[in-house]
Amino acid sequence: MQFKDQLDFVSQHIKKNKLRVFMTILAATMGTAFLITLASVGFGIQDTLKSEILDNRLVTQVEVYSADLTKEKADKMKGMDHVKAVVLRQQVSAYQKTTLDKYTSTSELIVSNFGEEQKAGFTLEKGRLPQSEYEVVVGHDFAENLINEEEVEKFEAEQKDKDLSDTELDELELPHYEEELLEKKITYEMGSYETYESYKEPVKLTIVGVAKAPAKDFISDSKIYADASLISELEAIYDRHKPEASDETLFSMNLNIYADELQNVKEITTSLKEDGYSVYSISEELEQIDVFFLALKAGLIFVGTIAILISSIGIFNTMTMAVTERTREIGVMKALGAKPKLIQRLFLLESAWIGIIGTVIAVILSYAISILANYVLPLIVGAALGEEEFGELNVTFSIIPWQLVVIASAISISVAMISGWRPARKATQIDVIDALRQEL
Template sequence: MQFKDQLDFVRQHIKKNKLRVFMTILAATMGTAFLIVLASVGFGIHDTMRSEILDNRMVNQIEVYAEKMDQAEVEELKKRDHIKAVVYRQSVSLQQKTGLDEFIGENGLIVTDFKEEKKVGFELKEGRLPENAGEIVVGSDFAESLFMEASTESEQEPVTYKGSLVGKQVTYKMGLYEEPEMFPEETIFTIVGIAKEPAKDWMQDYNMYADAAIIPTLNPIFEGHVDDENSQLLYGNVNVYADKLENVTTVSKALKDEGYSVYSIADQLEQMDVFFLAFKAGLVFVGTIAILIASIGIFNTMTMAVTERTREIGVMKALGASPKLIQRLFLMESAWIGIIGTLIAVVISYGVSFIANLVLPIIVTAALGEEEFGDLSVTFSIIPWQLVIIASAISLTVAMISGWRPARKATKIDVIQALRQEL
């Protein structure tokens, strides 16, 4: 019997029991769709968590902590293998006051090396990076932090700065927190750029960013007013950037071995990926139970098919059909049920996933309130092609196993007894 004839044989027998076969396919569809949709929740939550962690962060960034960090150690870090840049940002530890025309603010000054910042992509909304000690870049929310001096003591709503910032000069003073007066020395900065807004809407950047060349100007002011040996003008943190993502672990391990405390997004992602791998495997296992339940229907359908076709099987054997051919015909029928059920399940699953991602955020926002949920971008369901392959493989395997036992039973039917059976 040719393969085409085998397909026709299977198709004819399926048409004879349309309702029973339809209900069996429906059960297989529901089981497979349940597996895909359930597991897609794990993929969706995983993707959301990764996006939240990676948002506004660089995966090749390594935060380095040490009891004492200075410029000499930073220079040594730059000489290491697989390091693209070392950014040493230092913040002023004193009270600070800024002035621009008739507006005043209390903006913090961050001192950094813009040559290193440029290597890792310090993004600007407007202007350029500083090129000398007297130039600064201000944060994206710098203007909103400047208030008209007269309005600060008024009961009316404070007036903030509205004009252009690039090219403007800012006066900068420092002072002790316990003293009401600032140091008399005044430093003049020229704004040459405005930093790009932070990726997260709730984050605000009021800072000023100056090149490390300004430190010799600030140090004498600090030392002229503070005689405490334990006090420092600047305190900072170091971020090391690996040249490639695959080298992050190598660089991190080397730094740990030398006594540094390090933290990298890659380490966090690795731990999270292991957790979600186990979580998604658990969801697939639970979904597989639904397919196993559906397999009972396939088993019953195929068992009844063998019983109803006992005489037909006897005729086929009498005409010389081999047991392998008979077994193949019944396995093809169970496989057909599994394939059709899987295809329909995949289509339904994508539809359910689309609707869930469209409707659930609206429901959750209504339940929790826009303020609590508005800044959180959640993907409830994602169906990657790998999940479709896994679910399809499980569904087809279960369908074949369910049809194997009845198919084996068909090969063992006695020819004489089968031919004696009444039509």
């Protein structure tokens, strides 16, 4: 019997018991759809969490920590394989004061190499990068930290008379500098943390750029970014005023290395650890998350597989009844010379057909449920939590990758085949004479 004839044979017998076969397919569909939908929640939560971690952050960044970081060591790291940029930021460790007209702030000054900063992705909202030692870029929120103390005192006195709550007072925006910052001259002074007084050696700086806003709304950037060429002048001022016995340095160092590709981050971190540095990168955090969710998804697939095993009882019963009903037909086939392997194959094809149809319907149904869940659940949760709070979260409740479809399909069809194997085996063991004695 040719394979096409075998398929026709199976199709004819399935059509004779449409309702029973339909209910069996429905059970297989529900089991497989449950597996896919349940596991898709694990994929959705993992994707949401990883997106939250990676959102607007440089995934190729490696933070390097060491008590004896130097510019020479940072320069040496530029020669490492797969390193795109090495950004050594040196932050002033002293009392700092910045003045613009009648406005002052205590913004921190950071010196860096803007060539390396550009390679690492430092971007401006407006203006340009410094081209000389007295030109600087200020953070996006620098103007909000420039205040006139007299205006602030007057403003606070006015608010006290309005009988506002503590929450309302915290939400009020203090008066600050609101004019254009580009090309403005600022006076930068350092001083002692002990007395909070300036050394009275001001450095005149020109604002030529404003940095792009931080990725996270809750992060405020009011720093002043200057070129590394300013270091010598700042150190000279500091040396003239620090206590003679003091061995403290003016700058604290922060070193970040940027890989050319995400897959090369691990190689760089491993190399740095071997050299004795302490390092941190998002890739290490992602590895821990992936391990956790691998276990979670495996658990969800296991639970879903139990549902498929339960549905396999229906397939077993259907195939057992099919064998019982076709006893005489099996006897006729054997009398005509049909081999046991052919009879077994016919029943296995029937159980496989049930598994395949159930799986196809389950996949389509699962995608429909996933799309609906990702549309409806945010509305429900948003209504429960409040649209403003939930609007800030970008949550994906369900994702169905092709790998999940392949795994679920393989499990479903395999279970269907296994469920049909015992009845198919039983069909091959039917005695021809006893079978022919059966009444039609």
